[in-house]
Amino acid sequence: MTEIDIHGMTEHEAKKRIEQFIAAQPESEKQITIIHGYHGGTILKDLVRDRFKIRSKRIKRKRFTMNQGETIYELY
Numbered sequence: 001m002t003e004i005d006i007h008g009m010t011e012h013e014a015k016k017r018i019e020q021f022i023a024a025q026p027e028s029e030k031q032i033t034i035i036h037g038y039h040g041g042t043i044l045k046d047l048v049r050d051r052f053k054i055r056s057k058r059i060k061r062k063r064f065t066m067n068q069g070e071t072i073y074e075l076y
Contacts, residue, residue: 003033011047015054022056022075030075037069045071 004021006014018034025032036044047053048071049062063072 001031001033002029003035005035006044006048007035007037009044011043014044014047018048018054019056022054022058022073025058025075032073032075034071034073035069036071039069045069 002025004018006017009017014036022032034048036048038045045068049064051062058075059073060076061074063074065072
């Protein structure tokens with residue numbers, strides 16, 4: 001499983017890093033996990049889970065797990 005940890009980043013840094021990370025994934029990669037945390041606030045969690053903030057044509061679906069500190073993106 002491929003994952004990216006965005007703890008400690010600003011919203012702008014995290015958005016840029018996630019979009020670049022998705023773009024760099026090979027076509028064979030169908031899922032990434034984004035570790036954003038939630039205890040220190042919800043800015044990063046809201047960024048990752050909002051349907052309009054992260055832009056990529058590869059995002060098929062966002063899955064929320066029982067772990068509130070991570071979100072899974074399923075990719076095309």
